[in-house]
Amino acid sequence: MPILAWIIATTLAGGILSVIAAAALALRAGPAQLPMLISYAIGALLGAAFLEILPHAIELSTSVKSVTATVLFGILLFFVLEKLVLWRHSHEEPGETHLPAHDHGRIATMVIVGDTFHNCVDGIIIAGSFVVSLELGIITSLAIVAHEVPQEVSDFLILLHSGYSKRQALAFNMLASAAMVVGGVFAYYALQTMHNAIAPLLSIAAASMIYVSVADLIPGLHKRRDFAATMQQALLIVAGIGTVWIVGYVAGAVANV
Numbered sequence: 001m002p003i004l005a006w007i008i009a010t011t012l013a014g015g016i017l018s019v020i021a022a023a024a025l026a027l028r029a030g031p032a033q034l035p036m037l038i039s040y041a042i043g044a045l046l047g048a049a050f051l052e053i054l055p056h057a058i059e060l061s062t063s064v065k066s067v068t069a070t071v072l073f074g075i076l077l078f079f080v081l082e083k084l085v086l087w088r089h090s091h092e093e094p095g096e097t098h099l100p101a102h103d104h105g106r107i108a109t110m111v112i113v114g115d116t117f118h119n120c121v122d123g124i125i126i127a128g129s130f131v132v133s134l135e136l137g138i139i140t141s142l143a144i145v146a147h148e149v150p151q152e153v154s155d156f157l158i159l160l161h162s163g164y165s166k167r168q169a170l171a172f173n174m175l176a177s178a179a180m181v182v183g184g185v186f187a188y189y190a191l192q193t194m195h196n197a198i199a200p201l202l203s204i205a206a207a208s209m210i211y212v213s214v215a216d217l218i219p220g221l222h223k224r225r226d227f228a229a230t231m232q233q234a235l236l237i238v239a240g241i242g243t244v245w246i247v248g249y250v251a252g253a254v255a256n257v
Contacts, residue, residue: 043240
């Protein structure tokens with residue numbers, strides 16, 4: 001199957017599946033389930049960044065220092081974007097979203113705009129990964145979808161809390177997820193004539209996954225400090241990393257057939 005077809009299929013399926021799964025979890029699952037999803041997402045993001053994306057970026061780059069410098073720049077960039085409420089608008093757990101009534105409409109709009117931007121960037125990252133190899137594209141898509149589900153749960157709950165109906169919240173999340181396909185297709189054509197941009201793009205992708213995991217998701221896990229919760233979180237993080245390793249191994253075997 002052509003690379004462009006893989007990009008369209010994974011971004012489309014990833015966006016739709018993450019929104020549907022998030023809506024189902026937001027409406028049926030209790031608050032205790034979201035930290036479990038977040039723990040697994042942390043493992044998937046860190047595993048993809050350190051086991052797959054960074055090694056490929058280093059292989060494609062003429063300098064290891066340029067890769068590490070780009071990652072450092074990316075982390076700073078996402079910090080600034082987060083401060084400007086452009087990258088990630090909220091990762092609050094269910095039941096912790098207490099907004100003043102007059103802020104509901106503004107927060108909901110910010111959620112929709114922020115999610116659209118975020119999904120577009122995710123599509124660009126997925127496309128860049130597929131341009132490098134089928135294996136890396138599949139792994140990156142998996143890690144991004146694993147992160148999208150708990151984020152979309154938070155988005156869905158915020159929209160409901162802001163007065164949107166279940167149907168409206170689902171429709172707006174679906175519309176925002178379409179930006180992932182747009183970003184993926186745009187990046188595919190742009191990278192055909194910009195091969196030198198692939199290594200920096202992968203470095204930025206790794207930076208985004210590291211930043212989201214370490215700066216945003218991991219601190220939320222510290223709210224549960226008992227030993228049993230800590231062990232559960234650690235095991236789920238390891239499971240996320242293990243999933244990336246297994247998918248990488250299988251995808252590599254398939255690609256070599």
